[in-house]
Amino acid sequence: MADLSIERLSLSFGGLAALSDVDIAVPAGEIRGIIGPNGAGKTTLLNVISGLVRPTEGEIRLDGQPLTRLKASEVAARGVGRTFQTSLLFKGMTVLENVMAGMHQGLRTSVLAAAVGLPGVLREERRARERAREALAFVGMLSFAERDGASLSFGQQRLVEIARSLVAEPKVLLLDEPAVGLSPPRVAELDELLRRIRDKRGITIIMVEHVIRLVMGVCDRITVLNSGRKIADGTPDVILADPFVKEAYLGKSSDADRA
């Protein structure tokens, strides 16, 4: 289990302040929701945490260790996994291969060993395939293992993305709108999956999500962003009751209750 802390984080694109002075502390084992209207800076926040975008100011720490100066691949290697708002499965690979790709960090095979086909390579591949199948079973997508990723629905692709992140055994998982386009029963399944990820795998989850029912149901705490600022932070009950939140988000945004 690991905690993630975000301190005085600011980022501007040209003149636009996409994030200003954001402080968020996510304790180990928490499921944290990030909500806010379109363009509030939610995806940008995940991008900064995962090292894709350098902040103008501020610091991000995983278990006290700073992540802010690392490359995105190094942040991932330290145990921060993620999925994307628009699914980014690798085309040309099967679902199983996509999940195996997620194990990159944990496998040892070198180019030379792979080229020569040393026996250790085949052993490692077999083990990797087994673990990828386990992860697919964990998210309920095992029966799609040999399918082409592109032939799946968006909801299914996101489950595969989650499996791809899980095989890297991350400490923290960042999810960008995982429930988009899911029917209510599927949202319920996702709710249950997120709990299992936290309880069985001990992974801290930070989830950006518009589907309010999911956020209110599964999150321990919720942080509300608006125009790059944190405007509220609290348990679901507190957030629901917060007048600022109502005005900035729940009251105004028509898609707050979609799906």
Place this chain on the structure above:
Amino acid sequence: MVTLSNEPSAPRAIKRRNLGWLVGRRPALAVGVLLFAVLPLMANPYQVYVGNLALIYVILAVGLNILLGLAGQLSFANGALFGVGAYATGLLRLDAGLPFWLALPVGTAITVAIGLAVALPALRLRGLYLALATVAFAQFALWTFVHWDSVTHGTAGFVMAPVDFTALGLRTTTGIYYLSLVLAVLLVAAAYGIMRSRVGRALVALRESEVAAESIAVDITRTKIVAYTLTAVYAGVAGGLFAGLLNVVVPESFNLFQIVLQFCMVVVGGLGSIAGSAIAAVLLIVLQEGLRGMQDLQEIGLGLLLLGMLLFAPGGLVQALRRWLPGWTEPHSRGGDE
């Protein structure tokens, strides 16, 4: 949620797989190798020469496919690197007096070094910019082959003594032929090994999305360097064999037509498909030799073929093979209509 079986169709699936095995990728490649192995026993010297050229282009196309088809890097440097391989191996024999068996690996190492010297500044470039930078390199390399007389022997190139294979009891042509065959088989097998490993998956991840690749801890820079290095190894070996086959090295072999030819092979075969690249290399070399002496027709024909494939069959030959032959599986290739 997890449903694995659909019982009624299971027996049919098994039967299909049994039949499909006969036309699967591995048996097809094995038959191809066998045909190449017996070719010198029944063909005339010209046909053996064409077969040998085809084997060299199999190496080239499979190597380029790693960079272009798997890693998705639009580099035009490979025609020039093929030239560097040919020049390096040839000059090491002619002017440094190295035996062929030593000149070939050293020449390949030189090709990799120059390939990396091009790749390092190109690492930050993508798409069109990478294409332009590498075309510039290709032109510069050609200029060097022509104008650096004191080393490259200038426009006229140079002639070497035939490689001596008497120690193996083989004539030169037979020796080069079987050496090319063995290296082609080893390098194709190596490409498959790499593609199926974590390295191959990292290359494909890089091709599909640098952002998503980084999110699974794939180091973009390192992975690109691996791709450039591998492709340079294949180009170096192919260049060395090319010099050994022709005994002549001239600059014009490595002009822009060279890279168009190689691109054609990878695209016609199907981007990302190793078997596709190999098959297309053989087909296009045979086609080119069929149109021998008709330079214009060759160039126009290749151009039209490339355009036609991109427009009407972007998945390449391998897409058609996969559709028509149920046993044909091809990992990581990018189907055109998926």
